[in-house]
Amino acid sequence: MEFLAEHHLLGLVIGAATFLIIGIFHPLVIKGEYYFGVRLWWGFLAMGIAAIAGSLLFDNILWSTLLAVWGASSLWSIGELFEQRTRVEKGWFPKGPRKDRRH
Numbered sequence: 142m143e144f145l146a147e148h149h150l151l152g153l154v155i156g157a158a159t160f161l162i163i164g165i166f167h168p169l170v171i172k173g174e175y176y177f178g179v180r181l182w183w184g185f186l187a188m189g190i191a192a193i194a195g196s197l198l199f200d201n202i203l204w205s206t207l208l209a210v211w212g213a214s215s216l217w218s219i220g221e222l223f224e225q226r227t228r229v230e231k232g233w234f235p236k237g238p239r240k241d242r243r244h
């Protein structure tokens with residue numbers, strides 16, 4: 142951590158990790174809606190709350206920030222999950238294989 146701070150790389154690492162975290166959530170929302178529908182929203186809620194609460198427990202700025210980004214991305218994904226359902230209904234994405242899909 143001292144190396145990152147000393148060489149002014151901490152912001153770059155946080156930015157790159159934020160980009161990767163957001164990139165991970167994009168397919169999670171698409172695949173989650175495909176296989177489980179929007180009922181997966183509570184999982185994103187629980188993960189978001191846990192990550193944000195966890196970010197409050199770290200003194201280390203890198204880990205605290207990355208957990209907060211993970212939590213915010215999880216909470217943002219709830220809205221995206223419902224938007225994904227709309228995109229599926231419009232035919233922009235394929236409907237999942239489950240016949241008893243509940244919305």
